[in-house]
Amino acid sequence: MKPATPPFRLLASVSDFTDHFGFPAPAHPLLTVIDLAQHRHPPVVGPALRQLYIIALKKNLQGRIQYGHRAYDFNEGVLAFYAPGQLCENNESIDVSELSGWMLVFHPDLLHKYPLGRKIAGYGFFSYQVHEALHLSEREEQMLESVVDVLRREHAQPIDAFSQDVLVAQLDVLLNYANRFYHRQFHTRRPAEHDLLTRFEELLRGYFAEEKEQPLPTVQYFADALHVSPAYLSDMLRTLTGQNTQQHIHQVLIEKAKVLLLGTSQSINETAYQLGFEYPQYFTRLFKSKTGLTPAAFRLSGQ
Structure with missing residues (x-):
């Protein structure tokens, strides 16, 4: 019996990538480095698993781009990052007739x-979703172009x-430039990012406001609820608060734990279970690491 044909094309090398998409051989x-204005091919339809790093600056995109819950018109360059192991698929509706920019493809072995x-x-940002791409100013685009030109x-x-x-x-x-520009974007797109921050804080406090026992919330839970990637959210x-998602979760969890320890007569184990811990010793360990006291010692101190 023949082995089943995989449901995707595996692109394990740079030459696999260029051959699959019809770009010049590396x-x-x-x-x-691919000049997108010189190689405007109709999109190849069908999933491909790329074992490569890809950085792409795509310009002259028509229409509006979704950014979180909002849509924006962008005339600047849109820079996207893809890590190895990501499964991507083009859509037949993609219009490449006005496409320009560049694509940098490299193998992890490099x-x-x-x-x-x-x-x-x-x-x-290599784990961000497509709508979380980096939107460059003209000056930033020129700075990156100078580096890509050397490459x-x-x-x-x-x-x-x-x-x-070299x-x-x-x-x-x-x-390093991309990292700097993303941190700039978190600040300069304040209406969108502060709206995201506000909604996250509301979700987080609302979750721990529940009086019933429920699982500990994960970073993935909040990212899914906010329609962003876990890496982007953190x-x-x-950038905006000095703490990542997990630290925010722990901060509110410890606040709720303190209220339960001082305001109820339930045992330490019951408190741990209500907060979502499957094993009470994990609650004790986390609480002590954040406050310097065990839950029992904190209760006795009456702080």
């Missing part, structure tokens, strides 16, 4: 012997002992 085995190979895992020229050169060092160094610069909260 000049370097681990990285390529980074393996460099600090960036570890550092890149800390960039949450474009370097990757086309004959490979020598310094090629990979490519990775430029990628590091580009990602990065936005950290």
Whole structure:
């Protein structure tokens, strides 16, 4: 019996990617830079699993782009990031007739012997959803274009002992810029982000206002309720408040625990179960790590 055909095309190398989408063959085995204005192909329909990092600046998008719960008109560049292992599928309705910009595709092996190979895992924007893309000002776009231009020229050169060092160094610069620009975006798009922050705080406090026993809420729970990715929610909260999503959850949980410990006669175990802990010892451990006291000692102190 023949093995079942996978429901998607696996793109395991840079050449797999360029071949699948009809782009020019890569000049370097681990990285390529594609000029989207020069290669406007009709979208390839069907899912593809890409084991590659992709950074794409797409310009001249028509219509409105969804950003969280709101829609905006964007004439600037829209920068998106994709990590290896993401399954993507194009839609037949995509119009590429006016598309311009660039796409940077590189294999994880390019980074393996460099600090960036570890550092890149800390960039949450590789896990953001499409509607959480980075919207660039003209000046920011020009700054990134200057870095991509170096990558474009370097990757086309004959490979020598310094090629990979130069490519990775430029990628590091580009990602540092992107990190800076995302933090700017969290601040400058204040109406949208502060609305998101307000709704998160309302959801969080509403969850712990319930008097019944219920599971501990997760970061994923709030991200799903707010229609954003967990990474985006945590990065936005950290930028605006100094605390990520999990820290906010713990903060409100400890506040509720203090009220129950001082305002009710229920046991420590009963308090833990009401707060959603399956094992009371985990509640005791978390409470002590946040307050310096065990729940029992806190109750006795009457603080």
